[in-house]
Amino acid sequence: MPLNPIAPPPRVALYARVSTLDKGQDPETQLQPLREYAQRRGFAVVEEYVDQASGTSEERTQYKRMMAAAKKRQLDAVLVWRYDRFARSTQALVNALKEFQSLGVDFISYQEHIDTTTPMGELVFHVMASLAQFESALISQRVRAGMARAKAQGKPISRPALPLRQQREIARLHAQGLSMNQISKQAAIAYGTVYKYVQLLKAEARAQEACRGS
Numbered sequence: 001m002p003l004n005p006i007a008p009p010p011r012v013a014l015y016a017r018v019s020t021l022d023k024g025q026d027p028e029t030q031l032q033p034l035r036e037y038a039q040r041r042g043f044a045v046v047e048e049y050v051d052q053a054s055g056t057s058e059e060r061t062q063y064k065r066m067m068a069a070a071k072k073r074q075l076d077a078v079l080v081w082r083y084d085r086f087a088r089s090t091q092a093l094v095n096a097l098k099e100f101q102s103l104g105v106d107f108i109s110y111q112e113h114i115d116t117t118t119p120m121g122e123l124v125f126h127v128m129a130s131l132a133q134f135e136s137a138l139i140s141q142r143v144r145a146g147m148a149r150a151k152a153q154g155k156p157i158s159r160p161a162l163p164l165r166q167q168r169e170i171a172r173l174h175a176q177g178l179s180m181n182q183i184s185k186q187a188a189i190a191y192g193t194v195y196k197y198v199q200l201l202k203a204e205a206r207a208q209e210a211c212r213g214s
Contacts (some may be wrong), residue, residue, distance in 0.1 A: 009044040010076040011077070012108075013069065013077075013079070014045060014047075015048075015049045015062070015063065015066055015078060015079070016080070016085060017051045017086070018050070018051075018052050019053075034081060046075065050062055070103055073104075078100065078105060078106070083114065162193060162197065169187045170194055170198065171197075171201055174198055183198070
């Protein structure tokens, strides 16, 4: 009877981020414990991704490279020092973890002991997702209340226009055939805002088509 081949070790990516605001930070402070942890777990480290950027910056090129590798199924897990080194907010973390879940990629945060390879880690993720949803609902409720109060006081309640750079990004992704949900995730723009601008793009396209037909 033939023996089962030995399964290859899980492929893991290490991600570290140091802030541009603190020039004294060294990514090795995060990476060294992550390497040791990966070795203890029997993981094969395929690449280390390091960004030097603030948590709110969208110019995290290494983060984007890592997410692209995950989408190509080149990773089995992502290991980070602490989740605030990885995501700029709880909602952003939950969105990333949902994407990892759909790709079959696990997520491990060294400091918080969040590990989706374990049942406890899965439970923590679902609790975080529920809290993020609750927080989002509270914010929406406050916004609606504030808009109603402003309207009652005769104040303008229209939102400021989306920056031109983000409008162009929505147009570019829409032209590639991405769904509004995909555009929202990839561009990190609220779904409602994406919906609004996609409808404007469709209206402009219809107007141009009508002009050509006249």
